[in-house]
Amino acid sequence: MFRKIAVAAGLMAAAIAGPAQAQDYPTKPIEFIVPWGPGGGSDTQMRLVAQGLAEETGQAVPVINMPGVGGNVGLAEFAKRPADGYTISQIHEGLLISNGTGITDLNWDSFMPIALVTSSPQYLTLSKNDNFSTFEEMVAYAKEHPGAVRAGVTLAGVPHLHMAMIEDAFDIQFSYVGYEGTGQRIRALVGGNIDVAIGDVSSAGQFVENGDLIFAAVGMPERTAEEPDVRTFKELGQDLDLAVTRGVVLPKGTPQDVADALEAHLEKVMQNEDVRTKIKNVGSEPVFLGQDAYKAYLGKLSETVNRLVGKLAG
Amino acid sequence: MLDAFLAGAHQVFAFDTLIYMLIGSVAGIVAAAIPGFTVTMAIILTLPLTFAMDPLQGVSVMLSVYVGGYTGGLISAALLGIPGTPSSVATTFDAYPMARGGEPGRALSLGVWSSFFGTIISTIILIVAAPPLALIAVKLGPWEYFSLIVFALTIVASLVGNSLMRGLIAGVIGLGLATVGPDPMMGRPRLTFDSDILMPGLPFLIVLIGIFAISQLMGEVEDDGKSETKGALIPDVIEFKTWAVMREVLMHPVNLIRSSLIGVFIGALPGAGGSIANLLAYDQAKRSSKTPEEFGKGTPDGVIASEAGNSATAGGGLIPMIALGIPGSAVDAILMAALMVHGISVGPRLIMDNADLAYGMFIAMIVASLMMLVVCVLSMRLFLRVTDIPKQFIVPTVMICCVIGAFALNNRVTDLYLLGAIGLVGYGLKSLDYPLAPLVLGVILGPIAETNLRRALMSDGDWTVFFTRPISAVLLAAALLSVIFSIRSVLKMRKKNRAVTDEQDGD
Numbered sequence: 022m023f024r025k026i027a028v029a030a031g032l033m034a035a036a037i038a039g040p041a042q043a044q045d046y047p048t049k050p051i052e053f054i055v056p057w058g059p060g061g062g063s064d065t066q067m068r069l070v071a072q073g074l075a076e077e078t079g080q081a082v083p084v085i086n087m088p089g090v091g092g093n094v095g096l097a098e099f100a101k102r103p104a105d106g107y108t109i110s111q112i113h114e115g116l117l118i119s120n121g122t123g124i125t126d127l128n129w130d131s132f133m134p135i136a137l138v139t140s141s142p143q144y145l146t147l148s149k150n151d152n153f154s155t156f157e158e159m160v161a162y163a164k165e166h167p168g169a170v171r172a173g174v175t176l177a178g179v180p181h182l183h184m185a186m187i188e189d190a191f192d193i194q195f196s197y198v199g200y201e202g203t204g205q206r207i208r209a210l211v212g213g214n215i216d217v218a219i220g221d222v223s224s225a226g227q228f229v230e231n232g233d234l235i236f237a238a239v240g241m242p243e244r245t246a247e248e249p250d251v252r253t254f255k256e257l258g259q260d261l262d263l264a265v266t267r268g269v270v271l272p273k274g275t276p277q278d279v280a281d282a283l284e285a286h287l288e289k290v291m292q293n294e295d296v297r298t299k300i301k302n303v304g305s306e307p308v309f310l311g312q313d314a315y316k317a318y319l320g321k322l323s324e325t326v327n328r329l330v331g332k333l334a335g
Numbered sequence: 336m337l338d339a340f341l342a343g344a345h346q347v348f349a350f351d352t353l354i355y356m357l358i359g360s361v362a363g364i365v366a367a368a369i370p371g372f373t374v375t376m377a378i379i380l381t382l383p384l385t386f387a388m389d390p391l392q393g394v395s396v397m398l399s400v401y402v403g404g405y406t407g408g409l410i411s412a413a414l415l416g417i418p419g420t421p422s423s424v425a426t427t428f429d430a431y432p433m434a435r436g437g438e439p440g441r442a443l444s445l446g447v448w449s450s451f452f453g454t455i456i457s458t459i460i461l462i463v464a465a466p467p468l469a470l471i472a473v474k475l476g477p478w479e480y481f482s483l484i485v486f487a488l489t490i491v492a493s494l495v496g497n498s499l500m501r502g503l504i505a506g507v508i509g510l511g512l513a514t515v516g517p518d519p520m521m522g523r524p525r526l527t528f529d530s531d532i533l534m535p536g537l538p539f540l541i542v543l544i545g546i547f548a549i550s551q552l553m554g555e556v557e558d559d560g561k562s563e564t565k566g567a568l569i570p571d572v573i574e575f576k577t578w579a580v581m582r583e584v585l586m587h588p589v590n591l592i593r594s595s596l597i598g599v600f601i602g603a604l605p606g607a608g609g610s611i612a613n614l615l616a617y618d619q620a621k622r623s624s625k626t627p628e629e630f631g632k633g634t635p636d637g638v639i640a641s642e643a644g645n646s647a648t649a650g651g652g653l654i655p656m657i658a659l660g661i662p663g664s665a666v667d668a669i670l671m672a673a674l675m676v677h678g679i680s681v682g683p684r685l686i687m688d689n690a691d692l693a694y695g696m697f698i699a700m701i702v703a704s705l706m707m708l709v710v711c712v713l714s715m716r717l718f719l720r721v722t723d724i725p726k727q728f729i730v731p732t733v734m735i736c737c738v739i740g741a742f743a744l745n746n747r748v749t750d751l752y753l754l755g756a757i758g759l760v761g762y763g764l765k766s767l768d769y770p771l772a773p774l775v776l777g778v779i780l781g782p783i784a785e786t787n788l789r790r791a792l793m794s795d796g797d798w799t800v801f802f803t804r805p806i807s808a809v810l811l812a813a814a815l816l817s818v819i820f821s822i823r824s825v826l827k828m829r830k831k832n833r834a835v836t837d838e839q840d841g842d
Contacts, residue, residue, distance in 0.1 A: 058665060059375060059379040059382075059665055059668075059669055060379070060662070060665045060666075060667075060668030060669040060671075060672060061668065064672075065672040065675075065676070068382065068383060069386075069676070072383060072386065085746050086379075086745070086746065087745060087746045087747065088745060089517075089534075089535035089536075089745060089747070090516075090517045090522055090524075090534060090535055091517075091522050094534065094535045094745075094747065097531075098746075098747070119522075124522055124523070171794055176520050176521045176522075177521055177522055196793070197793065198790055198793040198794045199520040199521070199786075199789065199790060199793060200790070201519070201786075204605075204661055204662050204668065205605070205606075207661065208473055208605060208655075208659075208661045209476070211473050211659070211661075212473040212474045212475065212476060213474070214476040214477065214794060215794070222680075223675060223680065224660070224682075225682075226680060226682065227660060227680055227681075227682025227683050227684045227685075228682060228683055230682075230684060231682075231683050231684060233683065298678070299386070299676050302675055302676055302677065302678040302679075303672065303675045303676055304675065
């Protein structure tokens with residue numbers, strides 16, 4: 022009973038105060054904190070989203086890069102910002118892993134997830150070597166020689182999680198070598214300094230086309246349009262979802278109507294053909310999951326991370 | 336090939352592209368000239384603008400910012416003794432004494448011409464040899480990188496100034512400072528004492544600005560009034576002799592080419608960058624000079640080596656990017672993003688699939704370096720005018736720029752506290768006659784050495800790999816020779832000094 026009254030009161034308050042705010046939002050520029058350095062995937066994709074959002078709302082959306090400690094410095098700063106919808110930020114899988122391995126106290130539910138906007142399909146990529154050239158051969162070789170397959174990952178980062186998911190699903194064991202960023206991993210893979218890595222079409226696609234590298238499998242529910250010949254993990258027997266998904270978040274405690282207004286604006290941005298094309302061009306997929314779907318997605322992801330976190334902390 | 340070349344040239348030489356490039360060139364030079372403002376910052380600001388341009392037009396504009404940025408650092412290095420960018424640390428060693436010695440125009444002209452020739456030489460190598468060089472660069476593993484850094488660390492010996500002991504201590508302090516913050520492999524905090532300020536570590540640029548700029552500016556305040564130049568940092572009689580200086584630069588062909596090659600090589604290695612090339616080229620010039628004692632007192636060779644070395648990394652850095660689509664630095668990553676947004680995939684097939692674009696970029700590099708030259712030569716008088724401004728205005732203004740730049744780097748307020756603290760440390764060390772360059776070298780090289788050592792041992796637990804991989808072994812041998820050479824020259828110097836003292840005793 023009390024709850025119902027509270028909800029009703031809340032709705033009334035929202036009805037009185039809300040529309041004016043929500044209709045007007047945004048009335049001034051929105052600061053977009055990207056907790057990563059310039060030039061990377063998050064930066065490029067979020068700049069495209071920011072540009073779309075600026076066109077859509079008529080307000081400037083300046084991107085502020087705040088890199089450090091795997092995105093955690095920027096997010097820690099963002100969490101302290103006023104929850105009025107005029108500072109927004111971005112998270113991806115990395116935050117959940119940082120939380121799981123104890124690097125930060127923040128987690129996805131420390132923020133208000135508004136919309137998942139891009140998803141970059143990740144491919145298990147093999148170097149050209151004498152021991153294996155397909156996924157099955159790699160698994161067989163790794164089973165025969167545990168720890169002999171060198172996997173390049175960002176230690177305690179998203180690629181590490183993806184590799185751990187593969188280890189876990191196919192019951193094999195890699196030895197890990199730490200690299201920072203996809204560019205570095207692909208370079209090491211091409212140079213033969215590691216054997217397997219997680220790659221994507223924008224950084225490794227041309228090497229695959231050239232025959233220097235091999236895409237062994239893709240971590241999506243279905244084959245991708247860019248690489249239709251690459252099998253999914255589902256086809257290989259294990260349903261693994263390996264994607265780097267990026268979504269927009271607000272500080273906790275932002276009024277719900279502001280959140281809804283931002284969600285509606287982002288939905289329109291993600292339908293903008295120009296934004297969609299450019300996001301595809303930089304090797305990612307434009308998507309849109311609203312607040313509820315995004316929260317559900319993060320909740321499920323969180324379970325996977327918690328299950329495998331022991332493998333990542335070492 | 337000729338078709339592609341012409342198609343690229345056609346796009347670069349469009350009137351609007353040239354105008355944008357000119358603006359980019361000025362922006363790059365100005366951004367680099369202000370200590371604390373980086374070239375990366377200037378390029379990231381141009382990125383959204385290029386979304387609306389043709390791909391080649393956008394990249395050409397960025398390249399002009401990039402080339403301008405490798406030269407701009409020279410201006411504050413020569414006139415204020417403060418490196419405008421990390422790539423101009425060694426430039427301060429000789430350009431500043433030369434400027435202080437009454438030849439600021441010559442110092443600037445020498446630097447500009449050396450930068451110009453350095454960029455041109457590196458672009459030629461880029462055009463002729465990008466694919467094979469990139470293939471070599473990509474084969475280098477963590478072993479080679481670690482050995483290269485060990486070699487680079489030995490150049491501390493050239494930077495120590497008056498006392499080998501104090502130089503080595505400064506180098507060790509630098510290596511120590513670099514360990515504060517998240518460890519480069521796992522992101523685990525080290526030596527942060529649970530403090531929010533130390534949590535992100537000591538960013539290299541903050542250390543650089545703090546150590547060089549703050550200590551230099553405080554030094555300026557300190558000797559105010561004593562200086563003979565009546566408040567101005569530089570005497571006012573200025574002669575440029577632009578063409579005479581060009582001839583002077585060309586009279587040092589060995590130095591120019593050696594420094595440029597070092598720049599290209601270091602530039603082609605992803606992750607190394609202009610700051611190492613700048614110091615390494617200076618070191619090599621000093622070691623092979625017949626008059627090494629002139630270095631640090633305003634010798635033209637020092638200016639030529641440092642500026643040709645850092646500018647040549649511009650072309651070198653593009654080698655892995657154009658040939659393989661592998662970014663060597665944040666700037667390269669932004670350039671690649673600018674192309675990819677337009678649907679151009681950047682990778683080993685870029686030269687085949689988008690030949691006009693690749694050739695267009697080569698042409699844009701040459702055009703950008705010509706623009707840099709023209710802008711610098713025409714505006715040099717203006718830059719020198721800055722030095723006429725009395726100290727009480729220029730010192731606070733530069734200080735404010737440093738602080739703004741330090742903040743804009745990562746948008747962290749805590750970095751400003753660090754800047755203040757490091758500035759005081761730098762001032763203290765300088766007052767005690769410790770050389771500052773070895774400290775900065777330690778901060779630059781420490782993390783690269785650590786990352787690659789750990790990476791090497793994670794790839795293969797066997798230590799002997801460092802000696803069995805040929806390039807790695809050669810680099811380690813070079814490091815050993817370099818140390819032996821340094822010890823010998825120190826001993827020789829000591830002997831000479833003793834001889835002098837003996838003579839004095841005899842009197």
